[in-house]
Amino acid sequence: MDMDMDPTTDRTVAPVADLIPAPVRVGGEGRCGFQLDPSTTITAAPGTESTERWLRTALGAAFGLPLAPQPAVPGGEHAANDGLAANGQPGTSGEPGTSGQPATNTVRLAIDPALEPEGYRLSTGTGGIVEITGGSPAGVFWGAQTLRQLLGPEAFRRAPVSPGARRAIPFTDIEDSPRFAWRGMMLDVARHFMPKDDVLRYLDLLAAHKLNVFHFHLTDDQGWRIEIKRYPRLTEIGSWRPRTKHGHRASELWDETPHGGYYTQDDIREIVAYAAERHIRVVPEIDVPGHSQAAIAAYPELGNTDVIDTTTLSVWDTWGINANVLAPTDNTLRFFEGVLEEVLDLFPAATSPFVHIGGDECRKDQWKESPVAQARIDEVGLANEDELQSWIIRHFDTWLTARGRRLIGWDEILEGGLPAGAAVSSWRGYGGGIAAAEAGHDVVMCPEQHVYLDHRQDGGPDEPMPIGFVRTLEDVYRFEPVPAGLSEDAARHILGTQANVWTEVMQNRARVDYQVFPRLAAFAEVAWSPLPASGDRDFAGFECRMTTHYARLDALGVDYRPPGGPLPRQQRPGVLGRPIDGAPPNV
Numbered sequence: 180m181d182m183d184m185d186p187t188t189d190r191t192v193a194p195v196a197d198l199i200p201a202p203v204r205v206g207g208e209g210r211c212g213f214q215l216d217p218s219t220t221i222t223a224a225p226g227t228e229s230t231e232r233w234l235r236t237a238l239g240a241a242f243g244l245p246l247a248p249q250p251a252v253p254g255g256e257h258a259a260n261d262g263l264a265a266n267g268q269p270g271t272s273g274e275p276g277t278s279g280q281p282a283t284n285t286v287r288l289a290i291d292p293a294l295e296p297e298g299y300r301l302s303t304g305t306g307g308i309v310e311i312t313g314g315s316p317a318g319v320f321w322g323a324q325t326l327r328q329l330l331g332p333e334a335f336r337r338a339p340v341s342p343g344a345r346r347a348i349p350f351t352d353i354e355d356s357p358r359f360a361w362r363g364m365m366l367d368v369a370r371h372f373m374p375k376d377d378v379l380r381y382l383d384l385l386a387a388h389k390l391n392v393f394h395f396h397l398t399d400d401q402g403w404r405i406e407i408k409r410y411p412r413l414t415e416i417g418s419w420r421p422r423t424k425h426g427h428r429a430s431e432l433w434d435e436t437p438h439g440g441y442y443t444q445d446d447i448r449e450i451v452a453y454a455a456e457r458h459i460r461v462v463p464e465i466d467v468p469g470h471s472q473a474a475i476a477a478y479p480e481l482g483n484t485d486v487i488d489t490t491t492l493s494v495w496d497t498w499g500i501n502a503n504v505l506a507p508t509d510n511t512l513r514f515f516e517g518v519l520e521e522v523l524d525l526f527p528a529a530t531s532p533f534v535h536i537g538g539d540e541c542r543k544d545q546w547k548e549s550p551v552a553q554a555r556i557d558e559v560g561l562a563n564e565d566e567l568q569s570w571i572i573r574h575f576d577t578w579l580t581a582r583g584r585r586l587i588g589w590d591e592i593l594e595g596g597l598p599a600g601a602a603v604s605s606w607r608g609y610g611g612g613i614a615a616a617e618a619g620h621d622v623v624m625c626p627e628q629h630v631y632l633d634h635r636q637d638g639g640p641d642e643p644m645p646i647g648f649v650r651t652l653e654d655v656y657r658f659e660p661v662p663a664g665l666s667e668d669a670a671r672h673i674l675g676t677q678a679n680v681w682t683e684v685m686q687n688r689a690r691v692d693y694q695v696f697p698r699l700a701a702f703a704e705v706a707w708s709p710l711p712a713s714g715d716r717d718f719a720g721f722e723c724r725m726t727t728h729y730a731r732l733d734a735l736g737v738d739y740r741p742p743g744g745p746l747p748r749q750q751r752p753g754v755l756g757r758p759i760d761g762a763p764p765n766v
Contacts, residue, residue: 196724197328197724197726197727197728198325198328198329198724199328199388199700199703199704199721199724199725199728200388200389200703200704200706200707200708201704201708201721201724202325202353202354202355202708203354203355203356203708203709204353204354204355205351205352205353206351206352206353207302207303207349207350207351207352212303212304212307212347212348212349212350212351213303213307213308213309213347213348214284214307214345214346214347215238215242215244215330215345215346215347216244216284216345216346217244217245218284219244219246219284219285219286220246220247220248220249220282220284220285220286221234221235221246221247221248221249221285221286221288222248222249222250222251222282222285222286222287222288223248223251223288224251224287224288224289224290225290226290226315226316226319227288227289227290227313227316227319229316229320229456229457229458230288230311230316230319230320230322230323231248231288232456233320233323233456233457234246234286234323234326237327237334238327238330238334240336240337240338241333241334241335241336241337241338241339242330242333242334242339242344242346243338243339243342246286249282249285251287282306282308283306283307283308284306284307284308285307285308285309286308286309286311286326287308287309287310287311288311288312288313288319288323289310289311289312289313289319290312290313290314290315290316290318290319291312291313291314292314292315293314294312294313294314294318294356295314295318295356295357296314296315296317296318297313297314297315297317297318297321297356297357297360297391298313298314298318298354298355298356298357299311299312299313299314299318299319299321299322299325299353299354299355299356300312300322300352300353300354300355301322301325301326301351301352301353301355302351302352302353303348303349303350303351303352309326309348311323311326314356316458317391317458318356320386320457320458321355321357321389321458322353322355324386324387324389325353325355326348327387328731329348329351330346330348331346332727332730332731332733332734333346333734334346334734335387335731335734335735336734357389357706357707358706358707358708358709358710359660359673359674359675359676359706359707360391360674360675361391361392361623361674361675361676361677362389362390362391362392362675362676362677362703362706362707363390363391363392363393363394363462363623363625363675363676363677363678363706364381364385364390364392364393364394364677364678364679364680364695364699364702365394365395365396365464365625365677365678365679365680366378366381366393366394366395366396366680366682366691367396367399367679367680367681367682368395368396368397368402368404368682369396369397369398369399369400369401369402369403369404369473370399370401370402370498370681370682370683370685371423371438371682371683371685371686371687372402372404372418372438372439372440372441373682373688373691374440375442375446375449375450377688378395378450379449379450379453380688381393381691382450382453382454382457382459383457383735384699384735384737385457385459386457386458386459387731387735388699388700388703389703389707390459390699390703390706391458391459391460392459392460392461392462392675392677393454393459393460393461393462394462394464394535394604394677394679395450395461395462395463395464396464396466396535397442397463397464397465398464398465398466398470398471398473398474398537399466399470399473400470400471400472400473400494400495400501400503401420401423401472401473401494401495401496401498402417402418402419402420402438402439402441402473402494403417403418403441403473403474403477404418404440404441404442405441405442405447405463405465405522405525406441406442406443406444406446406447407517407518407521407522408444408521409517409521410477410478410514410517410518412477412478413473413474413477413478413518414441415477416476416477416494417473417474417476417477417494418439418440418441418473418494419437419438419439419494420437420438420439420493420494420495420496421437421493421494421496422434422435422436422437422438422496423436423438423496423686424496424497424498424683425754426644426684426751426754426755426756427498427644427646427683427684427755427756427757428497428498428499429755429757430754430755431755432754432755433496434686439494444521444525447525447526448525451525451526451527451530451531454530455529455530460530460531460532460533461526461530461531462531462533462534462535462587463522463525463526463531463534463535464534464535464536464537465515465518465519465522465534465535465536465537466536466537466538466539467505467515467536467537467538467571467575468504468505468507468511468538468541468568468571469500469501469504469505469537469538469539469540469541469542470501470537470539470540470541471503471504471505472492472494472495472501472503473494473495474505475489475492475503475505476492476493476494478514479492480510481505481506481510481511481514482503482504482505482506482545483503483504483506483545483546483548483549483551483552484506485549485550485551486545486548486549487503487545489503498683500540500542501542502542502544502545503545504541504542504543504545504546505571506549506551506552507546507551507552507555507567507570507571508551508555512571512574515575516578519534519575519578519579522534523582523584528583528584531584532584532585533584533585533586533587533602534579534584534585534586534587535586535587535588535604536572536575536586536587536588536592537588537589538568538572538588538589538591538592539588539589539590539591539606540589540591541568541591543564543565543567543568546564546567547564552564552567555567555570563595565594565595566595566596567595568591568592568594568595569592569594569595569596569597570595572586572588572592572597572598572601573596573598576598576600576601577598580600585600585601585602586598586600586601586602587601587602587603587604587623588601588602588603588604589603589604589606590603590604590605590606590607590610590611590612590615591607591611593611593614593615597615597618597620599619601620602615602620602621602622602623602674603615603620603621603622603623604622604623604625604677605622605623605624605625605626606625606626606627606631606679607626607627607766608626608627608628608764608765608766609624609626609662609765609766610766612624612626612662612673613662613665613669615672616665616669616670616672616673617665617666617669619672620672621672621674622672622673622674623673623674623675623676623677624660624661624662624673624675624676624677625676625677625678625679626766627647627679628648628763628764628765628766629650629654629655629658629763630650630655630658630676630677630678630679630702631647631650631678631679631681632650632678632679632680632694632695632698632699633646633647633679633680633681633682633683633684633685633694634646634647634648634649634650635647635648635649635650635756635758636649636650636651636652636694636698636740637649637651637744638758639744641744641745641750642745642756643684643690643693643745643749643750643751643754644684644751644754644755644756645756645757645758646683646684646756646757646758647757647758647759648759648761648762648763649758650698650763652697652698652701652722652725652742653701653718655678655698655701655702655705656701656704656705656716656718656721657713657714657716657718658676658702658705658713659705659712659713660673660675660676660705660706661673675706676702676705676706678695678698678699678702680694680695684754684756688738689738689749692737692738692739693738693739693740693745693749694740695739696732696737696738696739696740697725697728697729697732697739697740697742700725700728700732701721704721725742729742
């Protein structure tokens with residue numbers, strides 16, 4: 180949509196209707212109500228300091244403005260200094276360091292516990308004031324994201340493109356709060372490593388879309404990506420593979436360049452702190468007992484040594500479900516307790532109350548052949564190998580619970596019985612989530628048929644490395660996280676929803692951008708906004724708002740899939756994918 184000009188000034192006024200995700204209520208739209216200019220200040224009440232810092236960094240850079248602090252005192256009034264400015268002369272309203280009257284031309288940040296914890300009000304008042312009031316520091320931050328959108332796509336750039344231009348927003352009154360408390364994205368950095376700066380960039384992109392959970396998939400058969408000091412070979416050996424399958428696992432193409440990398444413990448601390456500053460929780464994933472060949476390659480004693488010679492294993496260079504899984508031994512349990520001790524230190528409980536232990540796609544072939552595994556089954560009175568996996572999951576659930584954390588795993592952890600406090604990431608469809616919620620377990624809905632963003636976006640021949648079902652922007656927009664027929668009690672166990680980004684065919688940041696955007700914008704609205712039933716949603720209206728949002732993504736440098744299809748440089752001709760025809764099953 181075009182920007183409107185305020186007829187009384189030369190200021191550009193952004194339309195309120197282009198917000199993504201859509202707020203709960205918008206009122207008061209009209210002529211200019213606030214102007215951002217060199218005299219604009221920020222008035223931050225206690226508890227809003229992180230948003231103050233973010234506004235000064237983001238908007239200050241985009242518009243070349245100082246956004247000086249305006250002192251505040253309890254009750255929202257400015258600090259008193261007898262009405263004198265810093266030079267001892269009578270102050271005027273709105274100057275930093277003055278008082279006597281409320282400041283004008285300021286962004287005022289405050290907390291009102293009466294609001295929903297992540298809810299906020301954003302309003303423009305007389306005197307050129309924007310007031311953002313949140314139910315918590317997080318609510319204030321989400322209100323600041325809305326303010327940024329109201330200021331136009333230029334607000335998403337790192338330096339001014341129109342120096343001296345004045346930005347304005349209309350008189351407006353927005354009330355907003357999220358539908359779900361868990362609004363997440365999972366990023367797989369094990370299949371293809373993403374450098375630290377790119378991870379930080381994705382945290383900014385999540386924040387811009389009011390997403391508040393970053394699920395960090397750190398380990399898999401193809402790579403171990405987190406430094407564990409007591410087990411250095413996990414990164415010395417487990418973080419590198421000699422080559423990589425290019426495209427789907429059935430492809431005959433190989434990239435012979437060694438691939439790898441890992442995050443040092445200080446890298447992890449930086450990522451977690453960066454996320455916390457943006458009110459994003461981080462869920463680290465350490466995958467057990469399957470998807471573990473990288474760990475076994477580094478420490479062969481972790482594997483089923485009575486079935487295969489684990490010393491011959493290397494970090495896996497292709498894709499699929501691997502038969503090489505962890506041995507159910509005391510040594511394995513102690514090893515991963517040591518890993519998790521360091522993980523808990525790096526991911527504090529305030530930012531990471533949940534720890535994901537994987538639990539998916541664990542083939543039981545080796546356990547069936549292993550005398551050690553069979554002896555364990557007999558020793559603890561288990562019925563079969565499914566219960567053996569459950570026994571391992573229960574062990575780590577007990578271990579994490581004793582340390583004040585909660586275990587979450589993929590929906591296979593339901594097989595063989597689930598510990599009482601464990602939560603479930605329902606990925607194979609709705610079914611696992613329904614069963615878990617009806618049994619009283621908390622659930623994050625992330626069914627692959629709807630929100631796996633590695634799946635292709637179109638059925639055309641130019642889609643790069645096409646994987647899975649066609650999941651268009653509209654398909655994602657019509658995704659409903661709470662399945663029909665769920666009982667009222669069970670529905671309360673749906674914590675929220677998450678989009679998953681598996682990177683087997685995403686070799687770099689540009690490929691991740693292409694698969695994730697623009698669909699993550701649609702997903703963000705599903706997770707945040709109180710949308711009607713799937714079939715009643717106004718996708719045409721969303722598409723109209725996306726016109727402005729594409730300009731925001733352009734300003735952010737996101738290499739998204741254009742509405743008309745991939746650009747020539749985004750195509751990957753001749754690289755085999757695995758497209759699945761037809762509509763996905765509703766399971």
